[in-house]
Amino acid sequence: MRSQRGTLALAFALVLMLASVAAAGAGNGHGKGAGHSHGKAAAQSHGNGTGSGDGNSQAAHACNHGGYRSLVGADGTTFRNTGACVSFAAHGGKFATGIVIPAGKTATLSNAMFGDFTTNCPGDQMAYGYQLNLGSNVQLATGGAGCQHVVGAVIGPFPTATLLRVWLTDFTPPGPYTFYSDSTTHALVTGSNPFVVSIMDSFFGQRGPSVTYLPSGPGHGNLNVTVAVA
Numbered sequence: 645m646r647s648q649r650g651t652l653a654l655a656f657a658l659v660l661m662l663a664s665v666a667a668a669g670a671g672n673g674h675g676k677g678a679g680h681s682h683g684k685a686a687a688q689s690h691g692n693g694t695g696s697g698d699g700n701s702q703a704a705h706a707c708n709h710g711g712y713r714s715l716v717g718a719d720g721t722t723f724r725n726t727g728a729c730v731s732f733a734a735h736g737g738k739f740a741t742g743i744v745i746p747a748g749k750t751a752t753l754s755n756a757m758f759g760d761f762t763t764n765c766p767g768d769q770m771a772y773g774y775q776l777n778l779g780s781n782v783q784l785a786t787g788g789a790g791c792q793h794v795v796g797a798v799i800g801p802f803p804t805a806t807l808l809r810v811w812l813t814d815f816t817p818p819g820p821y822t823f824y825s826d827s828t829t830h831a832l833v834t835g836s837n838p839f840v841v842s843i844m845d846s847f848f849g850q851r852g853p854s855v856t857y858l859p860s861g862p863g864h865g866n867l868n869v870t871v872a873v874a
Contacts, residue, residue, distance in 0.1 A: 703733035713747040714805050716740045720777035722804035742826045743808045743839055749873055750800035751808050756784070756869040759791030766790070766866040768816045768845045774799060775809045775824070788814075788845075788866075796869065810841045812867040816849040823853060834862040838872040841865075 706715065707729030715729060716722055718738040723729035733739075745751045753774065759765040770788035774797070775781050785794035799808065810825040823830040823843050830853065831843045842865030844857045851857040859865040 700734050700736060703737075703739065704730040706739070707733060712805070714744060716744055716777065716805045716807040720779070720807060722777065722806070724804055740807045743810075743833070743871060743873070745800050745802065745806045745808055745873055747803060747805050748801050750798055752798050752872045752874070753784070753796040753810070754870050754872070756794045756796045756867075757792065758787050758794060758867060760864050760868060761791045762864075764791075764860075764864055764866065766845050768814045768848060768866070770815065770845060770866065771813045772843075772867050772869070773811055775811055777807050778809075781811055781813075781822070808871070810843070810867075810869055810871065812843040812845060812865075814845040814849070814866075816846055819846055819849055819852070821846045821849075821852050827853065829853060829856045830858065832859045832862065832865065838870050841867075841869050841871055843867045 707723070707726050710726075712723040712726050712729035716739065717732055718740045720740075721732055721737065723732065743751070756772070758770060758772075766788045767790075768788050769786075771783055771786040772794065773781055773783040773785075776799070784797055787794055800806065811822055812830075813820050813822045823845070825831045825833055825841045825843060827843070830851075831841065833842075834840045840862045842859040842861075842863055844851075844859055845866040846852060847857060
């Protein structure tokens with residue numbers, strides 16, 4: 645009888661031990677299983693859902709079928725193949741929206757003049773030229789203190805698409821001030837190809853780049869130039 649009771653007690657203790665181990669195992673499984681999986685799934689779903697991923701995908705799509713040959717990064721980044729363009733867009737890069745010279749094409753600057761020879765002849769000393777991919781300014785002509793025709797230029801071709809900005813520098817103190825064709829305060833670009841670029845000066849040093857002073861219309865800037873891409 646005593647032996648029977650001992651055996652039963654031993655069996656009961658073994659059952660309790662097994663139950664304790666099973667409970668511990670279930671607890672560990674919940675922490676590393678459902679909990680961990682939920683965290684990863686939620687993070688990945690949020691990151692790849694309807695946020696900037698869709699915009700990046702659309703931008704990357706523009707690179708395909710030779711599209712990269714007409715695209716330049718807003719920071720001046722150029723692309724020699726589809727992969728480089730797609731990678732740039734996938735990492736949040738933005739494309740330039742100004743005048744772009746596609747790979748293998750040229751841009752011709754013509755009909756360049758200081759003033760419009762009708763109602764707007766500048767009184768300031770000025771220079772004008774162009775800039776490629778946010779690089780150094782290339783000067784083409786100086787003048788001002790009256791209306792005058794000035795030289796143009798043929799720019800390109802280049803192996804990659806190239807961002808073109810036309811600029812006007814006004815030397816009147818407290819300048820010099822330089823205004824670019826993509827300025828929202830001093831420049832007006834009309835047309836799609838050819839483009840007519842019109843830029844206003846500083847009005848005797850009184851209106852710098854932060855002051856809005858736009859041409860009254862196409863061809864009525866202190867600098868006017870036609871840009872044709874072909």
